[in-house]
Amino acid sequence: MTHVLEPELAVRLAGLTLRAKRTVDGLLAGMHRSPHRGASAIFKEHRAYRPGDDPRLIDWRAYARSDRYTIKHFEHETQLRGTLALDISPSMHWGSGEVSKIDHAATLLAAIAYLLTRQGDAVSLVTFDEEIRDQLPARSGPAHLEYLMRTLAEPSRSTGQTRLHVSLDKLIEHAGRMGLVVIASDLLDLENEALDPVARIQARGHQTIVLHVMDPAELELPYEQPMHFEGLEGESPVEVDPKGLRRRYIEAIDAFVESCQRRVVAAGARYLLVRTDTPPEHTLLQLLREG
Amino acid sequence: MGFGLPWALAGLVAVSIPILAHLLRRQKLPKQTLPTIAFLHRIHATRAARLRVVDMLLLITRALLIAALVLVAASPYRVVQSSLLDRQHALAIVFDDSLSMSAVYEGKTLIERAAALAAEQIRKLPEGSEVSVVLSGKSPRVWVRRRSDLEMLETVFGEFDGRSTRGDAMCDAVQAAVELLLQSELGDRRLLVVSDFTEGTRAETCDWPSRGIRVAFETVSAPNPDNRRIASVEVVGERNAADGMRLDVQIRGTSTRSQQTLRMRQKGQETQKASVRPTGDGGEASLEISPGATDAVVELQLDPDDVLPADNVRGVLLGSDTVHVLLVDGDPHPDPRKRETAFVSHVLGVAPRIGRSFAVETLDAQDLSESAIIRSDVVVLANATLDEKWLPLIQRYVGGGGSLWITAGDRVNPRAYGSVLSELLPGRYTATRMEARPLSLDSKTLPELGQAKVRGRTPIAEASLDAVVTARFSDGAAAMLEHRYRSGRVAMLATTIDDAWTDLPYQPVFVPFVLDTLLRLAGRTEHSVEPYAAVSLPGSTQSQRIQVVTPSGRTIDLSEADRVAFRETGEIGAYRVLVNGVVGARFAFVVDAPSAESDLVSKGAPDVQSDFEPVTPGASSGVEQPLAPLLLLLVIVLLFFELWLRQIRRR
Numbered sequence: 001m002t003h004v005l006e007p008e009l010a011v012r013l014a015g016l017t018l019r020a021k022r023t024v025d026g027l028l029a030g031m032h033r034s035p036h037r038g039a040s041a042i043f044k045e046h047r048a049y050r051p052g053d054d055p056r057l058i059d060w061r062a063y064a065r066s067d068r069y070t071i072k073h074f075e076h077e078t079q080l081r082g083t084l085a086l087d088i089s090p091s092m093h094w095g096s097g098e099v100s101k102i103d104h105a106a107t108l109l110a111a112i113a114y115l116l117t118r119q120g121d122a123v124s125l126v127t128f129d130e131e132i133r134d135q136l137p138a139r140s141g142p143a144h145l146e147y148l149m150r151t152l153a154e155p156s157r158s159t160g161q162t163r164l165h166v167s168l169d170k171l172i173e174h175a176g177r178m179g180l181v182v183i184a185s186d187l188l189d190l191e192n193e194a195l196d197p198v199a200r201i202q203a204r205g206h207q208t209i210v211l212h213v214m215d216p217a218e219l220e221l222p223y224e225q226p227m228h229f230e231g232l233e234g235e236s237p238v239e240v241d242p243k244g245l246r247r248r249y250i251e252a253i254d255a256f257v258e259s260c261q262r263r264v265v266a267a268g269a270r271y272l273l274v275r276t277d278t279p280p281e282h283t284l285l286q287l288l289r290e291g
Numbered sequence: 292m293g294f295g296l297p298w299a300l301a302g303l304v305a306v307s308i309p310i311l312a313h314l315l316r317r318q319k320l321p322k323q324t325l326p327t328i329a330f331l332h333r334i335h336a337t338r339a340a341r342l343r344v345v346d347m348l349l350l351i352t353r354a355l356l357i358a359a360l361v362l363v364a365a366s367p368y369r370v371v372q373s374s375l376l377d378r379q380h381a382l383a384i385v386f387d388d389s390l391s392m393s394a395v396y397e398g399k400t401l402i403e404r405a406a407a408l409a410a411e412q413i414r415k416l417p418e419g420s421e422v423s424v425v426l427s428g429k430s431p432r433v434w435v436r437r438r439s440d441l442e443m444l445e446t447v448f449g450e451f452d453g454r455s456t457r458g459d460a461m462c463d464a465v466q467a468a469v470e471l472l473l474q475s476e477l478g479d480r481r482l483l484v485v486s487d488f489t490e491g492t493r494a495e496t497c498d499w500p501s502r503g504i505r506v507a508f509e510t511v512s513a514p515n516p517d518n519r520r521i522a523s524v525e526v527v528g529e530r531n532a533a534d535g536m537r538l539d540v541q542i543r544g545t546s547t548r549s550q551q552t553l554r555m556r557q558k559g560q561e562t563q564k565a566s567v568r569p570t571g572d573g574g575e576a577s578l579e580i581s582p583g584a585t586d587a588v589v590e591l592q593l594d595p596d597d598v599l600p601a602d603n604v605r606g607v608l609l610g611s612d613t614v615h616v617l618l619v620d621g622d623p624h625p626d627p628r629k630r631e632t633a634f635v636s637h638v639l640g641v642a643p644r645i646g647r648s649f650a651v652e653t654l655d656a657q658d659l660s661e662s663a664i665i666r667s668d669v670v671v672l673a674n675a676t677l678d679e680k681w682l683p684l685i686q687r688y689v690g691g692g693g694s695l696w697i698t699a700g701d702r703v704n705p706r707a708y709g710s711v712l713s714e715l716l717p718g719r720y721t722a723t724r725m726e727a728r729p730l731s732l733d734s735k736t737l738p739e740l741g742q743a744k745v746r747g748r749t750p751i752a753e754a755s756l757d758a759v760v761t762a763r764f765s766d767g768a769a770a771m772l773e774h775r776y777r778s779g780r781v782a783m784l785a786t787t788i789d790d791a792w793t794d795l796p797y798q799p800v801f802v803p804f805v806l807d808t809l810l811r812l813a814g815r816t817e818h819s820v821e822p823y824a825a826v827s828l829p830g831s832t833q834s835q836r837i838q839v840v841t842p843s844g845r846t847i848d849l850s851e852a853d854r855v856a857f858r859e860t861g862e863i864g865a866y867r868v869l870v871n872g873v874v875g876a877r878f879a880f881v882v883d884a885p886s887a888e889s890d891l892v893s894k895g896a897p898d899v900q901s902d903f904e905p906v907t908p909g910a911s912s913g914v915e916q917p918l919a920p921l922l923l924l925l926v927i928v929l930l931f932f933e934l935w936l937r938q939i940r941r942r
Contacts, residue, residue, distance in 0.1 A: 091326035228320040231328035252330045
């Protein structure tokens with residue numbers, strides 16, 4: 001995996017800080033705000049006591065002044081648990097140029113892993129097609145990062161089709177609660193329920209980022225001569241003149257991309273269309289700026 | 292449907308080009324993997340069925356395009372039924388009424404069958420059409436000239452004489468028919484030729500119209516044309532010879548008859564018959580004619596008749612080799628040896644020794660008569676003073692085919708000859724003169740004439756344009772001059788024919804000089820003529836009645852005229868000419884069946900592009916209509932359709 005994380009890319013991204021938008025629960029303190037209320041140096045707010053709240057959190061001073069039970073909230077900096085999910089279905093192994101979609105996606109995930117590790121966050125990795133193939137637990141440290149990158153470089157061989165709703169549902173179990181989930185996939189599962197798991201991931205308190213990795217040839221169908229087109233996941237071949245149906249193809253792809261984006265955003269997750277002809281750092285910068 | 296250039300259809304193989312290209316293109320499409328192929332399927336699914344149809348239509352269109360181009364090159368045409376062409380047209384029928392069309396087949400002559408065909412053709416014509424009929428028997432005749440009364444024409448063909456003795460003049464008839472068609476104002480012009488197309492027709496040599504007139508042929512022929520004819524008759528012996536004459540007859544052609552007889556008739560009565568001995572190519576027979584036969588002609592008939600009876604008859608002239616010479620002596624003398632004509636008479640007396648027969652009659656100039664002249668082949672006016680009363684007699688005689696030899700002498704009056712016979716003579720006599728030094732003669736045909744010396748002469752001047760100088764004096768002046776006048780010949784000699792002015796009669800060359808001159812002048816017009824040919828005969832006068840007796844015995848009086856072109860020669864056989872009721876041998880003639888007409892084997896219509904189908908009884912009519920313009924239109928439509936399909940495919 002010589003190209004998963006270029007040294008130059010690693011240097012350029014060294015100063016950047018990945019801030020999770022939402023706090024995650026974790027055992028390790030860090031730069032991230034913890035969603036857990038409790039003992040901390042930074043006061044956040046008061047709120048009314050509800051049955052089930054920890055009685056130790058009741059602000060007795062406030063009770064003395066207002067004769068009401070009030071809970072005192074503090075913000076904690078906590079360790080982020082990042083879950084990286086890489087689609088390794090056959091379609092991801094395709095590329096019109098030198099770089100395949102999976103190479104590009106792996107580069108991005110490696111960069112994110114690198115950043116998280118530098119911050120002392122724990123990072124786990126899952127590869128999937130129609131089911132979970134590789135599964136690395138959430139750890140931090142250089143040794144784990146190396147192991148993770150090696151896995152990114154050489155994921156298990158895929159034998160099946162992309163079945164997002166199956167594999168992402170299993171990802172929920174792997175990701176635990178309240179973490180960062182980054183899914184890199186071409187999303188070429190055209191079933192209606194394919195992206196439903198994204199909402200369920202969100203519901204578990206995760207901040208979910210969906211990197212929709214597409215090759216420019218997939219988006220633009222730049223072929224000029226009639227061709228014998230073959231699929232990568234068992235689709236039947238077709239002979240067509242691309243010039244004749246390019247306009248309608250682009251309309252269909254645009255609709256697909258728009259549909260994916262709409263469904264991901266509707267689930268409360270972030271969506272980012274990643275073209276493999278775009279430098280990975282651009283994607284990362286966009287990801288961090290819009291943090 | 293047919294094709295003008297059927298070999299061009301081989302180009303239909305090219306139809307496989309788009310099919311092969313289609314198959315090869317399918318095989319050679321580059322392969323390309325595409326993860327998003329599902330979207331292509333999704334789009335293509337709605338388009339695939341349409342594309343399949345478009346592709347198939349494109350393939351079919353291109354194949355049709357090539358096929359249509361190949362068909363255009365093959366010049367296709369279709370036969371359109373007459374109901375589709377019910378428009379008026381000008382039709383000229385060249386109808387063969389030659390002798391060969393008189394062949395009888397199943398009780399009907401070919402002419403009658405052809406007439407039924409022609410009537411059927413006319414019956415099918417649209418109202419308002421124009422019909423001309425040209426008969427191609429020799430000589431060709433315009434029988435119907437651009438008539439639109441079709442019912443009348445049908446009737447006329449129904450009454451057509453089914454027999455003919457004519458030769459064939461197809462090419463002239465075609466020319467006449469084309470001229471009639473070109474006179475028509477109707478745009479659709481057609482020429483239909485109805486004939487047996489035998490050897491005698493010679494249709495392949497005709498100048499057939501190639502543009503503006505459609506041509507069609509209808510062949511009418513006998514399926515078993517076995518036919519014999521009397522091919523030749525050789526007369527052996529002289530008519531007045533003591534041992535009589537013999538006719539050796541050659542028969543040609545095939546016959547299924549095992550035995551045939553040759554019969555001879557004289558004056559309508561059968562006088563002899565002989566069996567025909569078979570030979571390799573026909574047969575032969577001999578007939579004896581006893582001495583003293585009074586008739587100048589006999590008729591032969593082959594019995595029994597075959598499919599073409601007309602060529603089984605033949606007339607034979609007897610003694611036609613004898614030249615009748617009338618010597619008119621302008622300087623008579625009691626001593627026959629001193630007469631002007633003495634030397635010529637002597638020469639004619641020795642002529643039989645060289646195989647020529649002359650019948651000589653000598654008259655003094657004052658005894659000259661019309662009957663004596665008419666009986667003769669050559670009249671020699673020897674040193675005769677011209678009397679004006681001879682003029683009409685001599686004119687009629689020469690115009691009717693007689694010959695005149697005028698020799699000079701002291702009794703010749705040049706002025707009278709010049710004024711009275713100027714039109715008749717090949718030159719004009721000038722004043723007689725005696726030469727101080729004898730002149731010699733010069734002739735290319737008789738060089739020996741140069742041995743003769745001439746002391747006196749009546750020079751000839753102002754020769755007519757057609758005059759031929761057969762001998763000259765040593766000073767270059769004409770000594771002997773000849774030319775034709777109508778059917779006869781006239782010669783002038785500038786010196787005497789006796790020894791008065793020249794020693795020529797004493798020269799050995801005198802004999803051939805006289806005989807050659809007389810035989811040349813006696814070269815009569817043909818005694819054997821084709822049917823319906825005009826024969827020039829002297830007309831009747833107040834004192835002389837001329838009649839012609841045809842082979843069938845019909846007697847025809849000739850009108851009063853200097854000469855008559857006798858045209859009633861349609862019968863095959865011998866024609867006798869009566870002068871005041873007496874048979875004159877000089878004018879007898881025979882009409883022979885045209886030999887080419889006896890070959891009844893049809894060669895078929897000439898190899899000429901036939902443009903329309905004539906109507907045949909019981910069949911519907913039609914014409915060949917070229918389809919190339921329609922196909923070209925189809926090609927253009929297919930081209931546009933192909934372009935449109937390609938646009939559809941690209942969308």
